[in-house]
Structures are given as C-alpha cells and as structure tokens.
Amino acid sequence: MVPIQTSLEDETYALFKLEEVLKPIGFVIGSSWEYDHGYLDIKLDDRGTYYFLRIPFKAIAGELDSPGVIVRLQQPFVLGHQYESGNDIDSRNGAIQGLVNQFQTPTDPDTDIPKEYIDMGKDYIQEVEALLIPRKE
Known part of the structure; x- marks a missing residue:
C-alpha cells in the first residue's frame, strides 16, 4: 500500500455528489463498505495482480x-x-468453488507497487x- 498526498483529505462531501462526479471517470464505491465507512475505487490494472487507487471515506x-x-475523505x-490462479479449473466442482471462493484471499495482499501505478x-x-476543488477566478 502506498499513500498518496492530496488536499482532499479531511474535506467533506455529499456521497451522492462524489458518485455523480467520479463515476464518469471510472470510480466505483468498493464492495467492502460498512454503514460508517467505505472506499471509492478505480482499477489501474488487473494482469495477474490487481492494482487499485482507493479513496477511503467516513460517514x-x-x-x-x-x-x-x-x-x-481520508488519505x-x-x-x-x-490472487491465486486456477481455483475454478476443475469443471466438475467449478460452480461450488465459485460459491465458496467468490471472495478469494489474495496470495500476496502487500505486493510491491510498481512506480507506474503510483504515478497513475x-x-x-x-x-x-x-x-472537486472549486477554482478561484
């Protein structure tokens, strides 16, 4: 995990407004939200390793x-x-594996982040x- 500095940290917004502005550029509300906190995520790459930019927020x-x-918004x-590859290779139990392992644990949750993804x-x-930040004219 690599933190990214921003002037948006600690700024407050209506969640509806954030979605309205950020969905068109590819952000989604991550599936691991709770009633009091969540994440705006955008996938940077998914070839073997999934790289995301994540913007956490608290209600x-x-x-x-x-x-x-x-x-x-938080940092x-x-x-x-x-992720492990090949969990669903056996077609005889692929449907069962899919039900059981749909939220697969990463094989390396703290994988190194290449500079190109940090820059992205x-x-x-x-x-x-x-x-999001109003311009002063």
Missing part, C-alpha cells in the same frame, strides 16, 4: 445506505492484490482534485 452525517449522507492510497494514482488524484 459524518447519516449512514452510507441512507440518502443525503455526508462523508469525510488515498494505491494497493495491489495478487497520483494522476487520478490530480484529476479528482480538479473536479
């Missing part, structure tokens, strides 16, 4: 499954997960800043 007014929730980071994460953060 400060309301719960994430409620309309109008306000969130505070973004780039992370990589290397920084570029995305600059784009997010440009979209």
Whole structure:
C-alpha cells in the first residue's frame, strides 16, 4: 500500500455528489463498505495482480445506505492484490468453488507497487482534485 498526498483529505462531501462526479471517470464505491465507512475505487490494472487507487471515506452525517449522507475523505492510497490462479479449473466442482471462493484471499495482499501505478494514482488524484476543488477566478 502506498499513500498518496492530496488536499482532499479531511474535506467533506455529499456521497451522492462524489458518485455523480467520479463515476464518469471510472470510480466505483468498493464492495467492502460498512454503514460508517467505505472506499471509492478505480482499477489501474488487473494482469495477474490487481492494482487499485482507493479513496477511503467516513460517514459524518447519516449512514452510507441512507440518502443525503455526508462523508469525510481520508488519505488515498494505491494497493495491489495478487490472487491465486486456477481455483475454478476443475469443471466438475467449478460452480461450488465459485460459491465458496467468490471472495478469494489474495496470495500476496502487500505486493510491491510498481512506480507506474503510483504515478497513475497520483494522476487520478490530480484529476479528482480538479473536479472537486472549486477554482478561484
């Protein structure tokens, strides 16, 4: 995991507004959200190792499954997960394996992050800043 510096840290937004602005450039709300916190994720690559830019947030007014929730952004980071290949190779029990292992544990959850993905994460953060921080004219 590699933290990315941003002026967005500790800024507050309506979650609806964040989704409205960031979904068009590829961000999604990560599936591992709870009622009080979650992540905006964008996949950087998925060839053997999955690399993501993740922007964590905490609910400060309301719960994430409620309309109008306000969130505070936290420090973004780039992370990589290397997953086991071949879990579903045996076609006789592939459906069962898929049910049991749908949330597969990474083989190396703290894989090294190549510089190119760190740079991609920084570029995305600059784009997010440009979209969210009002310009002074």
